[in-house]
Amino acid sequence: MYLALFLSPWVLIYAISTMAMNHRAFFQKLYDGQIVMFEKERELTYAGTFPESAPPAAIAVQILSSLGMDGAHGARRIADGRIVIHRAHPVAPRRITLAPATGHLLIEKEVFRAPAFLERMHRRRGFQHDYALEDTWGVSVDTFIVAMIFWVLSGLWMWWEMRATWRLGILFAAGGIALFAFYLTTL
Amino acid sequence: MSFSHFNRRLHLYLALSLMPWFLMYGLSSIPFSHPKWMDAWFNDGAPMWTTRFDRSYDLAVPANADLKPIGARIVKDSGLEGAFGTYRNNEREVNVYMYSFWKSTRLTYFPRDKRLLAEDMRFRWDRFLTGMHARGGFEQPGTLHKAWAVTVDLVCVGFLVWIASGLIMWWQLRSARGWGWLALGGGTLLFAAFLWGL
Numbered sequence: 186m187y188l189a190l191f192l193s194p195w196v197l198i199y200a201i202s203t204m205a206m207n208h209r210a211f212f213q214k215l216y217d218g219q220i221v222m223f224e225k226e227r228e229l230t231y232a233g234t235f236p237e238s239a240p241p242a243a244i245a246v247q248i249l250s251s252l253g254m255d256g257a258h259g260a261r262r263i264a265d266g267r268i269v270i271h272r273a274h275p276v277a278p279r280r281i282t283l284a285p286a287t288g289h290l291l292i293e294k295e296v297f298r299a300p301a302f303l304e305r306m307h308r309r310r311g312f313q314h315d316y317a318l319e320d321t322w323g324v325s326v327d328t329f330i331v332a333m334i335f336w337v338l339s340g341l342w343m344w345w346e347m348r349a350t351w352r353l354g355i356l357f358a359a360g361g362i363a364l365f366a367f368y369l370t371t372l
Numbered sequence: 373m374s375f376s377h378f379n380r381r382l383h384l385y386l387a388l389s390l391m392p393w394f395l396m397y398g399l400s401s402i403p404f405s406h407p408k409w410m411d412a413w414f415n416d417g418a419p420m421w422t423t424r425f426d427r428s429y430d431l432a433v434p435a436n437a438d439l440k441p442i443g444a445r446i447v448k449d450s451g452l453e454g455a456f457g458t459y460r461n462n463e464r465e466v467n468v469y470m471y472s473f474w475k476s477t478r479l480t481y482f483p484r485d486k487r488l489l490a491e492d493m494r495f496r497w498d499r500f501l502t503g504m505h506a507r508g509g510f511e512q513p514g515t516l517h518k519a520w521a522v523t524v525d526l527v528c529v530g531f532l533v534w535i536a537s538g539l540i541m542w543w544q545l546r547s548a549r550g551w552g553w554l555a556l557g558g559g560t561l562l563f564a565a566f567l568w569g570l
Contacts (some may be wrong), residue, residue, distance in 0.1 A: 189538055190552050191559035198563075200531035207508040207524050257570070275567050309570070310405050322566055326405055333398030340387050350384060358388040365392035368523070371516055372455075372473055372507075 188332050195329045202303035212300040220301045223280050223293035231288045245270040248283060248290070257314040275306055376544055383537040386530050393527045400501035410498040421478070421491040425450075429481060429488035433466055443468045446479055450490055455512045473504055 189196070205212065212220055233251060235244050245260035249272060257273040266286070272279040280293045295301070311323020344354050373381075387394070403410045429449065433442055443458025446468050456470040468479040476493040493499065508524045510517075542552045 186538070186542060186548065187551060187555040190542060190555040193535055193539075193556060194560055194563035196531055196535055200528045200535075203508070204525060204528045207510075207521055207528070209509060210511055273570070275570050312406070318566075318569055322570055323405065325562070325566070326401070330398055330401045330405065333394055333401075336387075337391055337395050337398065340384075340391075344384060344388060347384075350381070353385060354388050357385045358391060361389040361392055364523070365396075368516075368520055369473055372520055 189336070192329055192332055195325070198303070198306050199329075202307035205300045205303045206307065209300070209304075216298060216300075220298055222296045222298070224296055226279070226292045226294045228292070229290050231283060231290045235285070241268050241270075244268050244283070244285075245281075248281060252281070252292070254279065254281075257316055257319050273305075273309075275309070276302065278305070376540075379537050379540050383534065383541060386533060386537075390527055390530045393523075393530075396501070396504055397527075400505035403498035403502050404505065410496075414496050414498060418494060421493055424477065424490040424492050426487070426489045428486055430486045431481065431483070433481070433483050435463075439466070442466060446481055446488065450479055450488070452477065452479075452490075455514075455517055471503060471507075473500065473507075476503070 241260040241262050249255045260270045268283040270281040278295045282291045311319050439458040454470050459467045466481040470477040480489045510521045
């Protein structure tokens with residue numbers, strides 16, 4: 186019970202986000218096909234320099250540090266040579282675009298939209314970046330996974346302790362298992 | 373039957389009915405959370421994809437075309453049937469990914485070379501679980517596909533009812549309120565901290 190109470194925000198976010206993802210087409214229509222949209226936050230000229238052969242990942246770390254935005258991110262060089270950095274954040278992800286030739290830096294913030302926020306939370310795993318907070322989130326997700334498996338097992342045991350519920354319980358459990366098995370064999 | 377009795381039974385029987393989904397979502401989250409472990413575990417040197425056929429094929433694909441009918445045409449011309457998604461990562465190819473719980477096939481059409489490649493994915497338990505986990509949506513035609521999507525919605529509603537009925541059961545246990553508040557408050561605070569800081 187206490188584990189469930191502690192993890193109830195995770196249960197809530199995974200349940201609601203699954204529904205949002207299950208109805209992605211509806212939300213895409215609702216937002217004219219643009220669930221993810223960025224708006225300009227600020228522009229500046231970046232004065233720092235990089236070694237000519239610096240990979241996008243190293244450039245991204247330097248830029249994010251200098252902007253005070255260090256954290257989980259991805260970076261790539263696009264066809265015209267610009268570096269695009271995606272700074273992950275549950276509520277307000279940023280897209281930072283650097284034109285190395287001019288030092289022009291464009292910082293854009295993702296417009297908050299509930300379906301995109303929910304999907305981000307659902308997909309965020311942890312253990313992918315060199316940041317302790319990321320790994321802490323990963324540990325919380327792992328705890329949730331263990332809890333789900335534990336709830337199934339402890340729930341079965343608690344049910345078995347209540348003789349009066351055996352018959353109906355078997356009926357409901359068998360119904361669920363039969364439906365699941367049906368999907369497994371046909372889908 | 374009192375409300376309290378009804379609530380407890382609802383909590384129990386709902387959980388028993390949806391148990392296969394709870395278990396599946398729980399177990400399948402492990403490979404999502406630790407893909408490197410799974411790759412290390414299952415990597416025995418066998419190729420992930422084996423070629424089913426590689427043949428010449430010609431289909432006009434306009435630059436901004438709706439990919440769904442194009443994917444459907446490629447699937448039909450390949451003599452295959454089933455759920456699929458169509459993607460285009462670059463101008464050089466059109467990718468059609470066909471899937472069932474047990475098998476996956478990818479069709480890659482190269483418009484410049486006028487060539488169609490079909491490959492089957494080897495079976496791996498982690499892929500089987502993640503495939504089930506990710507399955508959903510109402511886009512695929514066919515009653516069964518839609519029935520699965522409706523079931524996914526029902527499982528989500530089940531989770532929400534489970535939270536609500538669980539909170540009511542906790543509240544009715546006066547002696548557990550103190551520790552319960554601590555657990556609920558601690559979890560909520562930690563989650564809020566992740567929202568703010570991640």
